[in-house]
Amino acid sequence: EAGVVQSPRYKIIEKKQPVAFWCNPISGHNTLYWYLQNLGQGPELLIRYENEEAVDDSQLPKDRFSAERLKGVDSTLKIQPAELGDSAVYLCASSGRVNEQFFGPGTRLTVL
């Protein structure tokens, strides 16, 4: 069974540019999460989806971050415009009925 797929794995952009990350969850998992992980820290939740509905986006900086999960499967996280402080690893996770979360490899973003 394929795990959580994320792309790209690495992204380098200049500040003020837009960037987008893509996630494909494990088949059959209705819940999808986007986390942000800074160096030396544990991941922190940005947004959680139940199917196509964002049920917890309280930690998402809505002035520059947006996310969508069309048809309740794949999801895209966007930053526009990116700032230097956005450099981090962006992790996608999914879970099924048991709420055990499975993570993708992450996208490492560097903003110059």
Next chain:
Amino acid sequence: KQEVTQIPAALSVPEGENLVLNCSFTDSAIYNLQWFRQDPGKGLTSLLLIQSSQREQTSGRLNASLDKSSGRSTLYIAASQPGDSATYLCAVTNFGNEKLTFGTGTRLTIIP
């Protein structure tokens, strides 16, 4: 607000030794607790999930225990191997909120 602490931040042990990693949390009303490992530059791999009604879970050389009343969990690794070298993170989910709250991890090095 739930807070998760992992001590020590780093640990080095000789190959073959048994070891214990510690995790503590401030709010005992948890739904479950998960242990992950993270290799440098990689995503998180789920090791063990303990539901709130359980006291421990075992997988191979790994054993995780949970004491909700004291707000503690331990991850026991038997007969350590160099391949066990990684950062180990624990995370909890509280009732009514499916997001994981992570500790900052313990960086484990197994010395051959």
